[in-house]
Amino acid sequence: MAIFLKNFNFPEHWKNALGASFCDDFFGDLTPRLDELIHDDVKFFPPIDRLFQALHLTSFLDTKVLMLGQDPYHKFGQANGIAFSVNRNITIPPSLKNIYLELTEDVKCSNPTHGDLSFWSQQGVLLLNSSLSVEEGKPNSHRNLGWTTLTNKIISKLSERGGVIFVLWGNFAQKKMNLIDGQCNDILLAPHPSPLSCYRGFFGQKIHGSKREVMDGVLVKYHCIAHQLNSFFFVQSFPKEQKLLLRVRLVLK
Numbered sequence: 320m321a322i323f324l325k326n327f328n329f330p331e332h333w334k335n336a337l338g339a340s341f342c343d344d345f346f347g348d349l350t351p352r353l354d355e356l357i358h359d360d361v362k363f364f365p366p367i368d369r370l371f372q373a374l375h376l377t378s379f380l381d382t383k384v385l386m387l388g389q390d391p392y393h394k395f396g397q398a399n400g401i402a403f404s405v406n407r408n409i410t411i412p413p414s415l416k417n418i419y420l421e422l423t424e425d426v427k428c429s430n431p432t433h434g435d436l437s438f439w440s441q442q443g444v445l446l447l448n449s450s451l452s453v454e455e456g457k458p459n460s461h462r463n464l465g466w467t468t469l470t471n472k473i474i475s476k477l478s479e480r481g482g483v484i485f486v487l488w489g490n491f492a493q494k495k496m497n498l499i500d501g502q503c504n505d506i507l508l509a510p511h512p513s514p515l516s517c518y519r520g521f522f523g524q525k526i527h528g529s530k531r532e533v534m535d536g537v538l539v540k541y542h543c544i545a546h547q548l549n550s551f552f553f554v555q556s557f558p559k560e561q562k563l564l565l566r567v568r569l570v571l572k
Contacts, residue, residue, distance in 0.1 A: 336379035349465045362455040364398035370451050372400025376440035383443035384484045387492040390450040393458050402446040404436035474498045
């Protein structure tokens with residue numbers, strides 16, 4: 320157990336937030352499964368030392384927004400431990416391209432030239448996949464490996480802490496709504512940005528910028544998650560049951 324936590328470098332601040340007993344039990348179950356994959360020379364991503372990269376970059380207390388993915392990119396060289404993100408020398412994947420298209424259309428910024436989202440992470444956006452690993456060429460292949468025990472716990476703990484904006488794109492992510500307390504957090508829903516679903520309502524949602532809507536006969540201006548070079552934007556969303564104001568500063572470099 321201690322060897323796993325040391326070698327795979329699980330962040331101490333997240334261990335404290337989740338509870339040492341939970342982490343000991345979880346990694347006690349997961350370690351033999353990962354050991355078996357490694358022993359059998361099964362190729363899986365991201366690299367073993369990047370499994371918890373998203374958690375390293377965004378601590379429990381610093382998390383302002385959680386954007387939930389399903390599992391890492393399954394092609395060689397893509398997954399870097401941060402959901403939706405790739406390293407700067409890697410071609411931007413289709414889903415991230417669509418996120419950028421919506422971003423640039425919404426806030427009229429220049430189109431980002433790389434897919435590295437680590438700077439979002441460093442500003443409090445936890446880019447978390449539900450499963451933290453995937454076998455090469457086999458999407459969703461590690462859905463039963465046990466990762467959801469950990470990631471569901473993370474979602475629940477953040478919900479208990481409160482003041483978090485949960486961005487749930489697509490049916491898979493939206494199934495996690497039962498883990499989130501909507502009275503003290505915000506939940507933003509939209510179709511997934513993948514090419515298979517982006518035209519079902521992802522484009523035009525304006526989650527990144529600002530817009531005006533009439534709610535209950537009242538004109539309400541609100542801002543959603545926004546990213547732009549060297550600019551300030553704010554997050555505000557208004558669930559139907561309550562008009563809760565939340566703000567977060569995000570900058571993409």
